[in-house]
Amino acid sequence: xxxxxxxxxxxxxxxxxxxxxxxxxxxxxxxxxxxxxxxxxxxxxxxxxxxxxxxxxxxxxxxxxxxx
Amino acid sequence: xxxxxxxxxxxxxxxxxxxxxxxxxxxxxxxxxxxxxxxxxxxxxxxxxxxxxxxxxxxxxxxxxxxxxxxxxxxxxxxxxxxxxxxxxxxxxxxxxxxxxxxxxxxxxxxxxxxxxxxxxxxxxxxxxxxxxxxxxxxxxxxxxxxxxxxxxxxxxxxxxxxxxxxxxxxxxxxxxxxxxxxxxxxxxxxxxxxxxxxxxxxxxxxxxxxxxxxxxxxxxxxxxxxxxxxxxxxxxxxxxxxxxxxxxxxxxxxx
Numbered sequence: 237x238x239x240x241x242x243x244x245x246x247x248x249x250x251x252x253x254x255x256x257x258x259x260x261x262x263x264x265x266x267x268x269x270x271x272x273x274x275x276x277x278x279x280x281x282x283x284x285x286x287x288x289x290x291x292x293x294x295x296x297x298x299x300x301x302x303x304x
Numbered sequence: 305x306x307x308x309x310x311x312x313x314x315x316x317x318x319x320x321x322x323x324x325x326x327x328x329x330x331x332x333x334x335x336x337x338x339x340x341x342x343x344x345x346x347x348x349x350x351x352x353x354x355x356x357x358x359x360x361x362x363x364x365x366x367x368x369x370x371x372x373x374x375x376x377x378x379x380x381x382x383x384x385x386x387x388x389x390x391x392x393x394x395x396x397x398x399x400x401x402x403x404x405x406x407x408x409x410x411x412x413x414x415x416x417x418x419x420x421x422x423x424x425x426x427x428x429x430x431x432x433x434x435x436x437x438x439x440x441x442x443x444x445x446x447x448x449x450x451x452x453x454x455x456x457x458x459x460x461x462x463x464x465x466x467x468x469x470x471x472x473x474x475x476x477x478x479x480x481x482x483x484x485x486x487x488x489x490x491x492x493x494x495x496x497x498x499x500x501x502x503x504x505x506x507x508x509x510x511x512x513x514x515x516x517x518x519x520x521x522x523x524x525x526x527x528x529x530x531x532x533x534x535x536x537x538x539x540x541x542x543x544x545x546x547x548x549x550x551x552x553x554x555x556x557x558x559x560x
Contacts, residue, residue: 271395303347304322
């Protein structure tokens with residue numbers, strides 16, 4: 237299925253959960269300092285395993301960067 | 305107010321520092337150390353999938369026991385700022401948020417209407433809201449009434465280094481609000497930070513003045529001293545301004 241991750245279209249396995257997606261993207265789900273929103277709703281870390289993505293899900297994965 | 309306190313946390317330093325725009329990561333960490341700041345701002349941005357993850361700012365600031373203050377820089381609507389604040393809370397495990405809702409790209413002045421809306425929602429959602437706002441006493445008062453933990457009026461536009469453009473408004477804001485008053489943006493050099501503190505501000509938040517100085521670490525040290533000096537001068541109480549001289553040496557016992 238097709239989803240959007242940080243504005244880029246990606247093709248992934250159907251019903252992938254957020255933890256799986258992070259692993260596919262070579263990000264460690266246990267790494268501190270990242271947060272995920274799906275369709276503009278924040279998904280808490282505790283719900284990553286249970287949250288399956290759907291066709292056209294809009295995923296944002298963010299972290300802290302240098303800022304003023 | 306002798307202690308500098310935000311959300312029940314007391315800080316020895318009244319200088320808050322940004323982490324953006326330094327020549328490199330090493331100079332940034334040295335500058336933060338030299339500034340004595342205990343609170344550092346960060347932005348929330350998309351993770352890049354280019355392989356190299358780069359330096360982990362969150363881990364670095366945590367190791368140094370810094371209080372991390374995420375911002376909503378770049379947000380132009382209350383909706384975007386609220387989502388960014390929620391992502392920051394989840395990612396960084398803090399309810400602190402430096403709320404910025406920008407109204408115009410060229411001046412980076414706040415959009416007051418959107419700012420007040422966002423502040424109201426975030427306070428209700430349990431955030432400790434530190435809003436970047438105009439140097440407008442009424443806006444500052446409204447932000448305080450909404451439950452913001454501080455007000456952070458600009459001294460001048462972000463990154464302009466123009467100093468405290470309206471010291472009289474800052475003075476009025478000081479009289480009007482009880483929450484911590486922090487000048488955020490506009491500081492160009494040490495004397496600007498000292499002026500803000502002499503006006504009775506509780507703190508100064510700056511970034512560019514240090515990051516873009518010819519010698520950032522030295523400027524960070526200068527800012528530390530300026531904030532301390534300005535605070536001491538405010539507490540000491542300045543003498544009134546007079547147009548004419550008053551001799552300080554004795555007028556009697558002169559040789560004839």
